[in-house]
Amino acid sequence: MNPEIALPILIPLLGAAVSVAFWRHMALQRHLAVLATGALLAIGLVLLWEVWHGGILVMDMGVWPAPFGIALVADLLAAIMVVLAGFTGFAVTLYSLVSLDREHENFGYYPLLQLLLAGVCGAFLTGDIFNLFVWFEVMLIASFALLVLGGRRTQMEGGLKYVTLNLIASAIFLTAVGLLYGMVGTLNMADLAVKLAQVEAQGLVTVLSLLFMIAFGIKAAAFPLFFWLPASYHTPPVAISAVFAGLLTKVGVYALYRVFTLIFTHDVGYTHTLLLWGAGLTMLTGVLGAAAQFEFRRILSFHIISQIGYMLMGLALFTPLALLGGIFYIVHHIVVKTNLFLVSGVARRLQGSYELRDLGGLYRSAPGLSVLFLIPALSLAGMPPLSGFFGKFILVRAGLEAGAYAIVFVALLVGLLTLYSMLKIWAEVFWKAAPEPTSPSPAPLQGPERLLLYAPISAMAAVTVAIGLGAAWVYDVAEAAAAQLLDPALYVEAVLGRERLQ
């Protein structure tokens, strides 16, 4: 019995439920949110420790044995993702204590955030493909509500696009699940891996795999399915943008990693080549889109897309080193991207805008913030010795070993263009002289507000540096996770074998 497998779902779910029950008690909701996300981070670390030492953990919910009931499965990749979800959730919760206004809080920000985290962790931990759909929907409903919280006009517009495209993705996902069940009569992912290999019409399996690729591709914002992301991520309050940027698309990427290493590995030459094309084009379109933008959060939103390309590249090359690089990249990206959004929020708090032309002079007025911006920004662009350098380095190395020179070229070029974007922000926001203020400048930061805005950013910057300096250690964990992904027998045995033994 390992309760830590189910606790990452139960803790935020319970936190959300209690918060909703005490709808009017804001102080309680705030304390509970900090407590629950902190507990999530702690339990995630325990889970990672257990999986690292004891191998894949499985729990059959409600004692229904594996292929029939819903099993929760924690392998290394899932455990890593849960830790990251906990870290992001905890940091963003602290940050939102002071950055959100009363109005948003009163509309249920804290319960929704925890519901979102429950959905995200559920998607990471479930071993059942229909259950994955359910967690996706839990996550989506929470994210819909968070996105339009406050109800400004741009939020409504962005929200409508987000809702539409994500609902289409869900419908495609559901269609694919239905056809899959019709074909092999099981929904347990381990069982699917076994049974799909015995299907005679492998062409149909390929068609199904493409449906999953499109559905998860929309959620992951891969080319050419990313349009909802830059249309919506810059509209809500910054804490919400940050948690979306860090976690949501990565759930799509995680689902692609899970499905295309465990279930659909019958025709790697076709499906993964398609993914490789998607990866390259995703990188390019994302970074080019960013180059054309002059609004802090829009630039960052486009960079999410280009970074998704790197993660897909790791999956598409499908070698041990490439998967390792992809996982390393996900770890690095979640921390760095969330952090950049949080920094943009502080810049807005100091100067009242996200537009680059209205910002300026922060190098002089807030030197600490400029250092805290430079660390994730340079890491995103791939500067040594920060985390992004090693992520890119491993992926490039894997690409060269696999002989995929075109994608390596694209990856390096996109790294350069990312540096250009980051330097653009640096030059406009921090380096150039402050523009004449058009509106009265906001009150200076002090006391607990300063502490709670800077603490999450500093912690994330510290983690970025730590991933860079302790890259060997993260490398080991990612290597083990990639090895687990490449050997589906381990997963299948953990889920189905145990039941057979009993």
Place this chain on the structure above:
Amino acid sequence: MGSMILRTAAGFLLPLLLLFSLFLMLRGHDEPGGGFIAGLVAAGGFAFYTFAFDTRHTRRLLRVDTRSLLGVGLVMAVLSGVPAAFFGQPFFASQWFRFTLPPFGEVTVSTPLLFDIGVYLVVVGVITTIVLTLADPEH
């Protein structure tokens, strides 16, 4: 809205529907029925009442905030999965407790029942919240 016939009917139907929903929920333990369906019936009753009167009347009738219903239901449903962990079983393994309660004789209480009541409250909470939000005139 505001029809005399509808108002009179709603006054009679709401208690009947609530009673029927309770019956459905308890019956769902062994036979077709259950918390979800029962919750829909109850919420349907409140929606009907809203059509006959208005949202203010429904809110006054409910006494509690609909979102609190939702929260309490969710708490119950989630907690119903937890006792199993104390008996060394996976979460959501159903637990049965038998004991004797003087006037009723032997009574059996189980975690699935708790889960069902939770689902019932969640469904009532969600649907009345949505109906009242949509029907509120000031929005």
Place this chain on the structure above:
Amino acid sequence: MEPLLALVIGGLYAAALFMMLRRSIVKLVIGLMLLSNAANLLIFTAAGLTRGVPPLVPEGLTRPDGLSADPLPQALVLTAIVISFGVLAFAVVLIHRAYEAVGTDDLRRLRDTDT
């Protein structure tokens, strides 16, 4: 029965896509609604249709007597219906408020957040 349902499902998908390509937001939501219904019906049909044998265990037995319908697709469809109900209820509230905020039902005029 399956060919007929296959046609119905195909028709639903086509109608959903047609509605989503219209310019009105309300029609967009109707399209989404049809899309989720099509997917539900697809699950139901793809899992195999059986007539008149509900998956109920008779009194005194521990398993259904003879051939019975597969209860799982029904559970899946029920779950999917509940979810799509929740999401669509949210979408309806959203378009209602979007209409108030933006003042139009025309998707072409929602371009502020595009680039």
